[in-house]
Amino acid sequence: MDILNKNHNNKKRLMLIWLWTLLSSVSFMVIIGGITRLTESGLSMVEWRPILGFLPPMNETEWHRIYDLYKSTPEYKFYNTGISLSEFKYIFFWEYFHRLWGRIIGLIFIIPFTFFLIKKILKKREILNLIFIFALGLIQGLIGWWMVESGLTKDPYVSQYRLAIHLTNAFLIMFAILWLIMDFHEGKSLIKLDINFLILIILSITIIAGSIVAGMDAGLMYNTYPLMNGKIFPDQYGELGYLDAFENPGSAQFHHRHLGLLSFISLIFFYFKNFKIKVKIRLNFLLIITSLQFFLGIFILLNYVPIAFASLHQIGAMILFLILTSIIHTQNIKN
Numbered sequence: 001m002d003i004l005n006k007n008h009n010n011k012k013r014l015m016l017i018w019l020w021t022l023l024s025s026v027s028f029m030v031i032i033g034g035i036t037r038l039t040e041s042g043l044s045m046v047e048w049r050p051i052l053g054f055l056p057p058m059n060e061t062e063w064h065r066i067y068d069l070y071k072s073t074p075e076y077k078f079y080n081t082g083i084s085l086s087e088f089k090y091i092f093f094w095e096y097f098h099r100l101w102g103r104i105i106g107l108i109f110i111i112p113f114t115f116f117l118i119k120k121i122l123k124k125r126e127i128l129n130l131i132f133i134f135a136l137g138l139i140q141g142l143i144g145w146w147m148v149e150s151g152l153t154k155d156p157y158v159s160q161y162r163l164a165i166h167l168t169n170a171f172l173i174m175f176a177i178l179w180l181i182m183d184f185h186e187g188k189s190l191i192k193l194d195i196n197f198l199i200l201i202i203l204s205i206t207i208i209a210g211s212i213v214a215g216m217d218a219g220l221m222y223n224t225y226p227l228m229n230g231k232i233f234p235d236q237y238g239e240l241g242y243l244d245a246f247e248n249p250g251s252a253q254f255h256h257r258h259l260g261l262l263s264f265i266s267l268i269f270f271y272f273k274n275f276k277i278k279v280k281i282r283l284n285f286l287l288i289i290t291s292l293q294f295f296l297g298i299f300i301l302l303n304y305v306p307i308a309f310a311s312l313h314q315i316g317a318m319i320l321f322l323i324l325t326s327i328i329h330t331q332n333i334k335n
Contacts, residue, residue: 034314041091075156160215182329206259218249219305264294
């Protein structure tokens with residue numbers, strides 16, 4: 001019996017090491033993606049080569065080839081005309097690193113997953129969950145290219161809709177991985193459509209709204225708080241009808257800042273509603289990050305979106321999402 005328990009614990013430990021590595025890798029991918037967007041590097045690679053794309057330019061001839069390809073894009077013609085090769089290499093790095101890391105995540109998933117299948121360590125339910133996560137990862141790669149492609153045709157801008165879908169799918173992947181990790185840590189848990197889950201939805205919508213703001217560079221306007229240049233509503237608010245929230249930069253910022261306030265209030269409510277001994281540390285951490293995140297958002301707005309702090313703001317959103325997910329899992333564990 002002791003030998004069986006030891007083997008079971010060893011298998012569980014291996015699984016957790018793998019899943020935590022996978023979650024960390026995906027989280028880092030989100031951070032790289034945020035930096036890529038903030039440095040406006042996402043349209044620097046105009047080719048999509050799923051197999052050979054992991055190789056960087058190996059010589060000056062190859063560098064000039066991809067540089068010439070970039071010079072045919074709308075971004076170069078309308079935004080970066082005259083950019084030097086050395087400047088191009090900087091923006092190319094972030095997009096290349098972003099895509100390379102996606103391939104590395106694929107290897108981090110496939111190699112251990114194959115090993116666990118061969119060793120028959122995984123249960124049927126776990127296999128299905130992992131296949132679902134893998135499918136989301138494949139879809140994410142396709143969404144990524146679909147997103148980039150939107151800025152390579154007529155306008156030198158990535159579609160804010162596609163950017164939001166890309167980020168949403170990334171958070172869905174992190175949610176699925178973390179939920180599986182928590183199942184191993186604490187036991188199986190159910191997703192309950194209660195007030196706690198509603199608060200997670202509010203936070204998620206706030207994060208997605210932030211991607212809409214980022215997609216239109218809407219944070220570079222109305223850099224006052226709490227009013228928007230002395231007004232409650234921005235200029236031309238609502239003029240675009242049903243699409244106003246998604247295509248009017250001022251409206252997008254208005255919604256994100258007020259959704260941020262709603263998330264701030266909701267998470268404080270969540271803290272007091274769920275304060276229990278077994279999740280006290282996580283709840284305290286949640287409260288601290290919530291406060292920092294809210295005031296960091298205001299600081300970023302007032303200072304015209306400095307890249308380093310904007311990236312930190314995205315990291316804060318990701319941490320909040322993951323902590324909240326873990327607490328909800330603990331609260332919903334089957335008795």
